[in-house]
Amino acid sequence: MDIxxxxxxxxxxxxxxxxxxxxxxxxxxxxxxxxxDRDFPFSAxxxxxxxxxxxxGNPPHRLWETPSGMIxxxxxxxxxxxxxxxxxxxxxxxxxxxxxxxxxxxxxxxFVTLIEAVAAVEGVAGIELNVSCPNVHSxxxxxxxxxxxxxxxxxxxxxxSLPLIVKLTPNVANPENVALAAEAGGxxxxxxxxxxxxxxxxxxxxxxxLGAGGGGLSGPAIRPIALAQVRIVxxxxxxxxxxxxxxxxxxxxxxxxxxxxxxxxxxxENFRDPAAGIAVRNGLSAAxxxxxxxxxxxxxxxxxx
Amino acid sequence: MPAERPLxxxxxxxxxxxxxxxxxxxxxxxxxxxxxxxxxxxxxxxxTAEGEWQGSSGRPFLPRAISVARVxxxxxxxxxxxxxxxxxxxxxxxxxxxxxxxCMIAGPFGTPFSMPKEINPEAVGxxxxxxxxxxxxxxxxxxxxxxxxxxxxxxLGFRDRDHSGAVATLFGCEExxxxxxxxxxxxxxxxxxxLELVLAGDDPGGAVVYSCGPPAMLEAVRRMCAGHDVPxxxxxxxPMACGxxxxxxxxxxxxxxxxxRLCVDGPVLRGDRIASAMAGEA
Numbered sequence: 001m002d003i004x005x006x007x008x009x010x011x012x013x014x015x016x017x018x019x020x021x022x023x024x025x026x027x028x029x030x031x032x033x034x035x036x037d038r039d040f041p042f043s044a045x046x047x048x049x050x051x052x053x054x055x056x057g058n059p060p061h062r063l064w065e066t067p068s069g070m071i072x073x074x075x076x077x078x079x080x081x082x083x084x085x086x087x088x089x090x091x092x093x094x095x096x097x098x099x100x101x102x103x104x105x106x107x108x109x110x111f112v113t114l115i116e117a118v119a120a121v122e123g124v125a126g127i128e129l130n131v132s133c134p135n136v137h138s139x140x141x142x143x144x145x146x147x148x149x150x151x152x153x154x155x156x157x158x159x160x161s162l163p164l165i166v167k168l169t170p171n172v173a174n175p176e177n178v179a180l181a182a183e184a185g186g187x188x189x190x191x192x193x194x195x196x197x198x199x200x201x202x203x204x205x206x207x208x209x210l211g212a213g214g215g216g217l218s219g220p221a222i223r224p225i226a227l228a229q230v231r232i233v234x235x236x237x238x239x240x241x242x243x244x245x246x247x248x249x250x251x252x253x254x255x256x257x258x259x260x261x262x263x264x265x266x267x268x269e270n271f272r273d274p275a276a277g278i279a280v281r282n283g284l285s286a287a288x289x290x291x292x293x294x295x296x297x298x299x300x301x302x303x304x305x
Numbered sequence: 306m307p308a309e310r311p312l313x314x315x316x317x318x319x320x321x322x323x324x325x326x327x328x329x330x331x332x333x334x335x336x337x338x339x340x341x342x343x344x345x346x347x348x349x350x351x352x353t354a355e356g357e358w359q360g361s362s363g364r365p366f367l368p369r370a371i372s373v374a375r376v377x378x379x380x381x382x383x384x385x386x387x388x389x390x391x392x393x394x395x396x397x398x399x400x401x402x403x404x405x406x407x408c409m410i411a412g413p414f415g416t417p418f419s420m421p422k423e424i425n426p427e428a429v430g431x432x433x434x435x436x437x438x439x440x441x442x443x444x445x446x447x448x449x450x451x452x453x454x455x456x457x458x459x460x461l462g463f464r465d466r467d468h469s470g471a472v473a474t475l476f477g478c479e480e481x482x483x484x485x486x487x488x489x490x491x492x493x494x495x496x497x498x499x500l501e502l503v504l505a506g507d508d509p510g511g512a513v514v515y516s517c518g519p520p521a522m523l524e525a526v527r528r529m530c531a532g533h534d535v536p537x538x539x540x541x542x543x544p545m546a547c548g549x550x551x552x553x554x555x556x557x558x559x560x561x562x563x564x565x566r567l568c569v570d571g572p573v574l575r576g577d578r579i580a581s582a583m584a585g586e587a
Contacts, residue, residue, distance in 0.1 A: 027550025027569050031414055035315035048553075056563045060584045063544045063554035065395075067363025070546060074553045077564065219366060271547035272353070272368055274411055275316030 001285040003296040007044070007240055007263050008163040008188035010098050010125045014043040015296055016253065016281045019244050019267030020102040020128060020167065021048045021074065026091055028274060040096050041277025046265070047092060049102040049130045050118075052110050054080030059211035064200040069219025069246070070268060071198045073210040076104065076130075081117055093123030100165065104130035107137060108155045119160040126163040129156070129187075132194055143169040143194075146181035153185025165242065168192040168233070170222075175229050176236035183237045191242035191265065192233060193226045219268040220246040227259050231304070234260025248276070250283020254291070257284075257299050310417060311342035313549075317368075317411040319355065322402050323384060329470010330463075331438060332389040332400045333374070336408055339382035344373050345417030346446035347540050347573040351548040352387065353409040354398045365395035368411070370545040372517070372572070374441035374475055376448075385410075388471055390438040414548045415572045418446050421455060421513040424536045424575075429511035430456035434500050434526055436518025437463060442540045442573075443517050444475035451479070458482070458503065462496025462518070465489050497525045504533045516540070523582035530576055537576040543567045543584070557584050 003014045018041070025045055029036050057077030064071040079087060092099050101124055103114040111129065118124055131143035131152065142148040149166065156164060166182040168175050170193035179190045195216025200209040208214060226245020234241040243261025247253050248269045256264045269276040284296075293299045318340050325334035344350075351368035375386030391400045402408060421428035431450055435443035440461055450457045459481045463469040466489040472481060482499055483491035492499055496518070504512070516526040517540035530537035543555035548568050555567035558580040565571065565578065 021553070022551060024550045024553075027566075030569065031313050031549040032315040033312040035312075039315065057553060057556060059558075060556045060564075061544060062556055063546055063552070065364055065367050065544075068366055069363075070367060072546075072552065072554060077553055077556075221363070268546075271552050272366075273317050274547070274549055274551075278316070 001289055001295065003281070003285055003288070005263060005296055005300070007242065008126070008165075010044060010163060012043040012098070012263065014281045015257070015263040016042055016277050016284070017044045017100075017242065017263060017265040018042045018046055018270060018277060019265040020046045020130065021076070022267040022270050024048065025095055026088060032274065037096050039275070039278060041275055042097060042266075043281070044098040044100055044125065045092065045095050046100045046128060047088075047102050048078055049076050049104045050078050050081055050084045050114065051076065051104050052081050052113055054078065054083065061209055061211055062215075064209050064215075066198075066200070066217065066219070066221060069217055069221030071200055071210065071215045071217050072195065073212045073215030075212060081114055085117055085121065089118075089121055093121065098125035099123060100126040100128050102128040102130055102167070104133050106133050106135060108152055111152065111156055112159060115156055115159050119162050124162065126165060127160070128165040128167055128191060130167050132167070132169050141169070143167070143178060144172050146177045149178050150181040150185040153182055153187050157186030163188040165189040165191050167194055169194045170225060170229055171197050176232050179233045179237050183239050187239060189240045189242060190233060190237065191244065193222070193229050193245045196222055196225065218246070220248055220252075222246050223252060227255055230256055230261050231259040247280060250280055250285070250287040253280050253284045254287040254299065257296070258302065258304060262300055311345060311348075311413060313412050313414060314340050317351070317353070317409045319407045320410050322404055322406045322408060325403050328388075328474055329472070330468030331471055333471055333474060334387055334389070334399075334402050335375075336385045336387070336410065337382045338385050338410065341383065341410075341413065343376060343383060344385075344413035346449045347417040347442045348373065348413035348415050349548070349572055350385070350387075350410045350412035350414065352399060354402050355407045355409055365398055367395070367546050368409070368548070369395040369399060370542070370548050370568070371399070372442040372540065373413070374444055374471075376445060388438055388441045388475075411548060415568060416570060418442075418515055418538055418540070418573050420453070424513050424538070427511060428513045430458070432500065432503055432512055432514045433457060433459045434496050434514065434516040434518070435459070435461045436496050436522045437468065439518035439522075439540070440471065440475060441517070443515065446515055447476065447479065460484070460496050460499040460503070462486070462499070462522070495522070497522060497529060500526060501529060504529065504535060513537070520583040527576040527579075527582055538573050539576055539582055540573050541567055541571055541582060
């Protein structure tokens with residue numbers, strides 16, 4: 001089964017990526033050794049989100065298990081741009097697959113700094129923009145506002161010829177409007193869905209369980225919502241869609257491809273199985289074959305009846 | 306300085322349950338691991354009971370991080386023993402594993418205990434303090450230290466005698482000092498009472514303390530050792546989704562701000578590397 005593909009010019013030997021913030025390839029290499037590189041679980045690697053200044057992340061507790069999923073309230077801990085570029089980034093570009101770096105800032109200027117620094121590093125294949133942060137000037141969450149998203153993209157587009165992928169939030173009534181704005185501003189692709197706003201209550205202490213009060217829901221619990229949003233967004237835009245949200249196996253990956261995603265990303269399932277990406281990739285090949293598809297490209301080109 | 310740290314086989318693997326039974330208030334089951342390396346003392350595994358996982362309630366969904374309590378055998382695979390106390394749906398499911406079932410494991414993961422001389426070149430012996438279910442990694446460490454000829458004293462505490470049955474299985478006839486909160490045997494009180502007596506009676510320059518138990522106990526041990534200027538390594542626990550550094554969920558506060566990831570920086574941490582052993586508890 002030929003499952004090779006590409007994502008806005010990045011050649012991929014398969015359509016399975018990781019969701020940003022769900023896999024630390026460098027920590028995994030310390031746990032598993034070179035076996036990780038020999039059978040790397042993804043066809044492109046998306047880094048955790050990097051911000052300009054370092055971030056410690058949220059106070060514990062950071063996790064809550066839900067029926068068929070989990071809430072995380074991690075808070076984007078990262079070493080900050082400077083340490084990332086001198087520390088982790090040179091190691092990440094040495095991974096056996098293309099590297100997409102995820103970045104987030106609370107202003108256009110902050111994004112400009114991040115993109116200029118990351119795009120200058122040889123070996124970076126693409127940049128994903130995490131727009132789930134409030135703009136420090138307007139107070140609005142960029143990714144919830146089509147006008148803010150388009151303005152951001154228009155400011156960033158001239159900075160680099162690398163593919164720019166906008167990570168969409170599902171916490172809006174009409175995600176296709178934000179996707180269309182990203183496309184109008186020059187985005188090369190959109191990825192969705194990010195986690196759904198969620199919380200958990202500790203009734204013994206009469207307070208939220210999570211240290212930061214709330215977080216984001218992920219896992220198979222959100223898959224039907226993700227499929228609906230991928231379907232709506234991919235019908236609205238002409239740029240490729242990276243589909244994710246509760247993918248656990250080849251069957252669920254195929255559902256996203258048929259809903260309109262060009263490629264897919266595995267997130268929470270990585271926590272349950274460090275090699276989940278391999279299982280999804282192999283399972284997708286088998287699922288395509290069972291449905292009579294000659295290749296991944298044929299499934300990508302098919303439309304739901 | 307971390308001790309040698311074996312690499313885990315990549316991914317997860319299915320292991321047969323070769324024995325399972327109630328053992329003094331807890332459940333002890335044994336898995337046959339034909340693939341993995343011998344774990345170092347203090348390391349842990351991510352466990353998922355096959356079948357019924359993510360059952361009618363939709364939980365448990367994530368694997369559970371459990372320290373290995375016993376390591377036996379070399380030929381034909383390792384026999385890994387795990388001690389379970391039911392605190393939620395994950396441990397409830399693991400508690401119901403029976404001989405013939407299978408269990409998915411990933412690991413061994415994490416930074417193990419250091420040897421006493423790695424912590425303090427002048428060390429002449431080790432003092433081990435375990436509480437409740439926390440006797441599991443202490444039992445593995447004890448065997449390792451004894452096999453290396455390290456002088457070791459073991460102090461164990463339980464809520465009552467009914468919860469101490471695994472001592473015989475995991476520690477055999479090795480000398481241990483026991484404390485029971487309800488006075489049903491040994492010292493009436495906490496294991497920290499025994500530790501205080503040992504530290505007060507010793508030349509503290511020669512001791513290294515290792516401890517595992519409930520958060521409040523570990524915090525008491527941490528402060529006691531700091532007060533006596535004795536180095537201590539604590540095996541902590543935390544909610545954890547992945548066990549290999551991916552989820553960033555198992556944050557433990559550092560004294561100077563920021564957090565450690567318990568799964569990769571720990572689960573064994575020097576007492577002076579953390580702000581508190583009770584993160585998220587208060």
